[in-house]
Amino acid sequence: xxxxxxxxxxxxxxxxxxxxxxxxxxxxxxxxxxxxxxxxxxxxxxxxxxxxxxxxxxxxxxxxxxxxxxxxxxxxxxxxxxxxxxxxxxxxxxxxxxxxxxxxxxxxxxxxxxxxxxxxxxxxxxxxxxxxxxxxxxxxxxxxxxxxxxxxxxxxxxxxxxxxxxxxxxxxxxxxxxxxxxxxxxxxxxxxxxxxxxxxxxxxxxxxxxxxxxxxxxxxxxxxxxxxxxxxxxxxxxxxxxxxxxxxxxxxxxxxxxxxxxxxxxxxxxxxxxxxxxxxxxxxxxxxxxxxxxxxxxxxxxxxxxxxxxxxxxxxxxxxxxxxxxxxxxxxxxxxxxxxxxxxxxxxxxxxxxxxxxxxxxxxxxxxxxxxxxxxxxxxxxxxxxxxxxxxxxxxxxxxxxxxxxxxxxxxxxxxxxxxxxxxxxxxxxxxxxxxxxxxxxxxxxxxxxxxxxxxxxxxxxxxxxxxxxxxxxxxxxxxxxxxxxxxxxxxxxxxxxxxxxxxxxxxxxxxxxxxxxxxxxxxxxxxxxxxxxxxxxxxxxxxxxxxxxxxxxxxxxxxxxxxxxxxxxxxxxxxxxxxxxxxxxxxxxxxxxxxxxxxxxxxxxxxxxxxxxxxxxxxxxxxxxxxxxxxxxxxxxxxxxxxxxxxxxxxxxxxxxxxxxxxxxxxxxxxxxxxxxxxxxxxxxxxxxxxxxxxxxxxxxxxxxxxxxxxxxxxxxxxxxxxxxxxxxxxxxxxxxxxxxxxxxxxxxxxxxxxxxxxxxxxxxxxxxxxxxxxxxxxxxxxxxxxxxxxxxxxxxxxxxxxxxxxxxxxxxxxxxxxxxxxxxxxxxxxxxxxxxxxxxxxxxxxxxxxxxxxxxxxxxxxxxxxxxxxxxxxxxxxxxxxxxxxxxxxxxxxxxxxxxxxxxxxxxxxxxxxxxx
Numbered sequence: 001x002x003x004x005x006x007x008x009x010x011x012x013x014x015x016x017x018x019x020x021x022x023x024x025x026x027x028x029x030x031x032x033x034x035x036x037x038x039x040x041x042x043x044x045x046x047x048x049x050x051x052x053x054x055x056x057x058x059x060x061x062x063x064x065x066x067x068x069x070x071x072x073x074x075x076x077x078x079x080x081x082x083x084x085x086x087x088x089x090x091x092x093x094x095x096x097x098x099x100x101x102x103x104x105x106x107x108x109x110x111x112x113x114x115x116x117x118x119x120x121x122x123x124x125x126x127x128x129x130x131x132x133x134x135x136x137x138x139x140x141x142x143x144x145x146x147x148x149x150x151x152x153x154x155x156x157x158x159x160x161x162x163x164x165x166x167x168x169x170x171x172x173x174x175x176x177x178x179x180x181x182x183x184x185x186x187x188x189x190x191x192x193x194x195x196x197x198x199x200x201x202x203x204x205x206x207x208x209x210x211x212x213x214x215x216x217x218x219x220x221x222x223x224x225x226x227x228x229x230x231x232x233x234x235x236x237x238x239x240x241x242x243x244x245x246x247x248x249x250x251x252x253x254x255x256x257x258x259x260x261x262x263x264x265x266x267x268x269x270x271x272x273x274x275x276x277x278x279x280x281x282x283x284x285x286x287x288x289x290x291x292x293x294x295x296x297x298x299x300x301x302x303x304x305x306x307x308x309x310x311x312x313x314x315x316x317x318x319x320x321x322x323x324x325x326x327x328x329x330x331x332x333x334x335x336x337x338x339x340x341x342x343x344x345x346x347x348x349x350x351x352x353x354x355x356x357x358x359x360x361x362x363x364x365x366x367x368x369x370x371x372x373x374x375x376x377x378x379x380x381x382x383x384x385x386x387x388x389x390x391x392x393x394x395x396x397x398x399x400x401x402x403x404x405x406x407x408x409x410x411x412x413x414x415x416x417x418x419x420x421x422x423x424x425x426x427x428x429x430x431x432x433x434x435x436x437x438x439x440x441x442x443x444x445x446x447x448x449x450x451x452x453x454x455x456x457x458x459x460x461x462x463x464x465x466x467x468x469x470x471x472x473x474x475x476x477x478x479x480x481x482x483x484x485x486x487x488x489x490x491x492x493x494x495x496x497x498x499x500x501x502x503x504x505x506x507x508x509x510x511x512x513x514x515x516x517x518x519x520x521x522x523x524x525x526x527x528x529x530x531x532x533x534x535x536x537x538x539x540x541x542x543x544x545x546x547x548x549x550x551x552x553x554x555x556x557x558x559x560x561x562x563x564x565x566x567x568x569x570x571x572x573x574x575x576x577x578x579x580x581x582x583x584x585x586x587x588x589x590x591x592x593x594x595x596x597x598x599x600x601x602x603x604x605x606x607x608x609x610x611x612x613x614x615x616x617x618x619x620x621x622x623x624x625x626x627x628x629x630x631x632x633x634x635x636x637x638x639x640x641x642x643x644x645x646x647x648x649x650x651x652x653x654x655x656x657x658x659x660x661x662x663x664x665x666x667x668x669x670x671x672x673x674x675x676x677x678x679x680x681x682x683x684x685x686x687x688x689x690x691x692x693x694x695x696x697x698x699x700x701x702x703x704x705x706x707x708x709x710x711x712x713x714x715x716x717x718x719x720x721x722x723x724x725x726x727x728x729x730x731x732x733x734x735x736x737x738x739x740x741x742x743x744x745x746x747x748x749x750x751x752x753x754x755x756x757x758x759x760x761x762x763x764x765x766x767x768x769x770x771x772x773x774x775x776x777x778x779x780x781x782x783x784x785x786x787x788x789x790x791x792x793x794x795x796x797x798x799x800x801x802x803x804x805x806x807x808x809x810x811x812x813x814x815x816x817x818x819x820x821x822x823x824x825x826x827x828x829x830x831x832x833x834x835x836x837x838x839x840x841x842x843x844x845x846x847x848x849x850x851x852x853x854x855x856x857x858x859x860x861x862x863x864x865x866x867x868x869x870x871x872x873x874x875x876x877x878x879x880x881x882x883x884x885x886x887x888x889x890x891x892x893x894x895x896x897x898x899x900x901x902x903x904x905x906x907x908x909x910x911x912x913x914x915x916x917x918x919x
Contacts, residue, residue: 043097045108048082055329058316063336090114107132113186119148138191160385166199174439175757176208176239182247209237240269241439256288267431287395291430297327298386334368438759448496452518455501462524479784490767527748537751539765545743547727549720565649582611584817592624627820677702677717
């Protein structure tokens with residue numbers, strides 16, 4: 001039997017050999033046809049049940065069909081695998097596509113976690129194939145190209161999108177936001193959260209709360225989502241601006257359903273969703289998301305290529321006939337198109353490495369339906385990211401409002417939409433609100449605003465509380481309360497509130513607003529830098545600064561009070577002008593005026609007496625020279641101005657400022673360890689110790705405004721330091737006997753306090769500015785704080801008159817005197833020359849300067865005495881300006897043509913002693 005077996009075995013082999021030859025020929029023929037046709041297998045890993053996955057599948061099939069229908073070089077075969085957005089399932093699918101289907105390219109992966117695991121699996125194979133992902137990391141790792149050189153990302157990082165969201169928050173002046181995201185289990189939310197936080201800080205906003213939704217919620221079937229409702233109830237945040245970063249479709253759908261049930265999707269709230277969520281949503285029937293703003297990538301849709309693609313897409317994606325292809329569909333179409341072009345250029349023996357190079361080359365500068373792309377470090381970047389801002393209106397997601405780019409921000413159409421002025425589409429906010437929401441939990445009648453009021457104040461003019469048996473029956477009044485009432489009347493919305501009197505100190509009250517015990521503070525709260533880190537302040541309704549109040553002592557015996565009207569510079573210049581004018585008058589009058597004759601000593605005394613007596617208009621000497629009259633008229637005008645000003649200033653000092661403080665210098669108080677009083681509950685106590693360096697033992701706390709006078713009388717304090725508004729109240733009652741300095745150190749002013757990020761602070765600030773501009777606060781200040789008329793002048797200070805006030809007057813006087821002096825000197829020198837010429841005493845040319853100077857001086861001493869023709873009268877003074885009525889008598893003249901002339905009447909006008917002297 002065995003031998004039969006061996007005998008028959010060669011026969012069987014002979015029979016099988018022709019069959020094997022035929023089979024081998026068939027296989028080689030098939031392979032040859034396949035090689036000739038160039039079929040390329042592409043693996044696609046997507047979430048086939050999501051809207052994005054359906055768009056990706058339809059777009060890929062359209063691109064593959066277009067290529068297969070028009071290409072003769074080969075065919076493109078797509079192999080789809082469903083990952084359900086599970087990274088492990090995606091990695092397993094990639095393994096199967098490589099080993100079983102022998103794919104040459106893998107595309108898809110809607111999340112970055114899927115792309116990472118797929119790239120790791122592909123990199124572990126001996127033959128690495130290109131991987132094209134439709135997702136990118138929020139923050140690109142620095143060594144991503146070295147780790148996955150074969151990975152191409154057909155998406156942009158999240159930085160531009162987070163900047164767009166931050167610009168939206170800044171545009172609407174929201175200061176606090178709540179960020180919501182679903183935990184994906186891989187930490188993919190961390191990068192987006194960091195980018196958003198940084199972008200918000202650049203715009204002056206911050207994240208108030210993170211709401212992390214567990215991924216397990218997406219699989220729950222409870223329609224009420226009680227667990228999600230508890231999560232939304234847990235935090236006590238005030239912000240009503242919600243930003244949903246990432247989430248699965250079931251989670252985000254039920255999130256809005258529960259939030260709307262809880263009243264979080266209503267008036268004064270705002271919801272913003274990212275592109276990854278807006279792309280998941282159905283374009284229709286999003287009624288729970290009414291008023292939500294979404295972000296979508298912009299793409300050009302006016303080309304014929306796009307129109308053809310849209311028709312094919314709607315035909316392929318028939319379940320959404322009215323829908324437009326999204327950015328994911330366009331990127332998928334461009335990806336398959338790029339692969340098709342690479343196949344056409346690829347030689348038959350090209351390896352996967354060669355295909356990778358062709359893809360990189362094509363993407364280095366590619367224009368597709370999704371935009372102009374260029375490959376940089378494995379990321380297909382669009383020239384300039386551009387986003388569309390869409391609004392959910394009537395359940396539809398595709399209501400476009402405006403556009404945003406990193407270079408210019410929002411377009412003009414967005415500004416029009418914000419203003420609602422007709423230039424752009426109007427934004428519909430949650431609750432059908434037509435204006436921008438406050439983004440804050442606004443008070444209601446059921447939950448009014450809790451406002452803290454200082455129950456214990458040193459000055460009741462600002463805030464006073466009249467306590468009743470029941471706290472809600474307390475009555476509140478004062479300067480600050482009245483301002484609050486006027487602000488409320490200017491708001492364009494109602495603001496339910498409750499006052500709560502609190503006896504805590506001012507720093508403690510500010511801390512209670514910070515920890516959200518109170519929603520706001522109304523009172524005389526000073527704006528300080530350290531407080532601004534905790535709360536928000538409104539526009540100050542009143543200025544503030546540190547003022548010193550001291551008792552006054554009588555100054556009736558001030559010895560040198562008469563010197564105070566002028567400064568010392570003024571006294572020096574006035575004396576100089578007086579002496580200068582005296583010398584000029586003496587020089588001009590000496591040749592003609594007999595009152596200025598005699599010895600030099602008598603002449604000087606006469607000139608001094610004449611000039612000083614003119615200060616009181618009591619001069620008796622007559623003036624004979626016309627030039628002297630010009631100088632004298634200007635000098636009398638100067639004297640008139642000076643005496644009038646001096647009298648007025650001295651009168652003011654003697655009547656208004658009869659009291660002066662006995663302490664005028666803070667340095668003296670500190671140096672002498674003088675006790676000073678202040679309000680112990682205010683920040684001034686700390687300021688005096690830390691800034692002004694006063695010792696604690698010298699700081700006396702004064703509980704009430706009524707205790708300051710007693711402290712002064714008992715000498716327990718020598719000075720009191722109060723903020724400017726309090727000093728005004730004190731001086732209103734005690735202006736007699738006390739004086740207040742101007743504010744020495746300035747502070748931020750008095751203001752109302754709100755929680756950090758509250759939009760009410762801005763509304764209150766605007767209303768306060770309006771009250772300041774129309775004078776309403778000034779009226780309240782006059783009613784409650786401003787000193788009475790008899791006290792208002794006490795705070796003024798009299799200053800000495802300075803040289804600047806009379807500089808012009810002195811210049812005119814000095815210039816006039818100098819001009820007249822020079823003119824007289826020129827006339828005198830001319831006479832000297834004439835006398836020398838007529839007398840034949842011309843100076844020889846070789847005469848030295850000293851001899852000539854001596855002769856001139858001698859001539860000056862022997863100048864002619866011009867004697868008036870008759871006794872001067874007022875008429876003669878007037879005539880002297882035009883007609884010369886002077887005779888000359890010169891005992892030294894030798895000119896026979898000019899004999900001495902004597903008239904009887906004129907000689908009678910000359911005193912006998914003078915005539916005898918001159919003869």
